Amino acid sequence: MxxxxxxxxxxxxxxxxxxxxxxxxxxxxxxxxxxxxxxxxxxxxxxxxGKKGLLEFLMSSFLEGYLYVLQDAYEKLEKQSARNCLIQLIEEVILYQQGRSQAARLVHREISIDTTLVREIMTTYLMKEKYYLNAILDKGMKQKEFKPLSKNMVIMQMRSMLFMPFLYPQYIKEIYQFSVNDRYFISKYLNIIQDWADDALCINYDANTIAGKENKQAPLAAP
The missing domain is CATH 1.10.10.60 (Homeodomain-like)
Structure with a gap:
């Protein structure tokens, strides 16, 4: 072409x-x-x-790129700690969606609808997603980096935080006056998710580090 x-x-x-x-x-x-x-x-x-093929293209191309990000983090497990792989994965997933915000919103919304296309996506892309995320969490728990939590529940919680701003950009804009394309918002939101991963998952997360991060963080919006 x-x-x-x-x-x-x-x-x-x-x-x-x-x-x-x-x-x-x-x-x-x-x-x-x-x-x-x-x-x-x-x-x-x-x-x-046609239009149906175009929808399929939008969803598959977005999800293929998304899985590439997860696969890249998974392949680094041999050389890096599970914690570092997860923190980097969170950043890459957020930035990947920011660069494709219209496609991200479309895909996340369509996945909530029970259609033949979505069932096919569940059995291909999203099962692979679960595999990569589960592998990172599993290594972290076996290496005593992560707390022995339910991997399924952690994955569901993490997905909700990773995807929420891109599924509901209008809500973010109208209620909080932020844009998902704004670098400041993405930077602060990314810090929140990464801190959640450290606070909720990591066993040896230093309390002093937590206090330091809280002191450095600025609120997303003035009260």
């Missing part, structure tokens, strides 16, 4: 993610997507096989 074709395909995907988020999948036509992307309607069928 030529560079020009690749750019056109990316424009179509970005337009579709935006419209699916703001008008809904059913409320968005192929013509709407073509108009938003500034391309001929026929290109959508050519590149994606």
């Amino acid at each position: 030529s560079k020009a074709m690749s750019i056109t395909k990316e424009k179509v995907a970005e337009a579709a993610a935006y419209l699916f988020n703001n008008k809904g999948y059913s409320g968005t036509s192929v013509r709407d997507i073509a108009e938003k992307a500034g391309v001929n309607v026929s290109l959508i069928s050519y590149y994606f096989g």
Whole structure:
């Protein structure tokens, strides 16, 4: 595929993610997507096989990139502590979503709907997600880095924190006056999740370190 074709395909995907988020999948036509992307309607069928194929492309491409981030952290387990792998994973997942906020919102929302496509995603991408996260937690617990907690419960809790801002960007904006694309917000939110991982999971987490972090942290918004 030529560079020009690749750019056109990316424009179509970005337009579709935006419209699916703001008008809904059913409320968005192929013509709407073509108009938003500034391309001929026929290109959508050519590149994606239609609107359904475009949705599948958006979800699979986002999740493939997401799994790559998890796999990278998993592969570092032999050389790094489980704690360091997890802290780095948290940062990379947040930054990955920030760079693809429209796709992230779409994927997280679609996964909440029971469809054939979502069932396929559950058995492929999300089972791999569970495998990588479980492996990191398992090593941490065996090496006495992490507390002996329920890995399933930890994973569910961590996922909720990692995905929440990108699933509900309008809530973040209207209630707290932050944007998920704002570097300050992402930096502070990332610190909170990483501190949660240390506080909730790590056995040998120094109380003095906790106090130091609390003193350094600024509130997200003025009371």
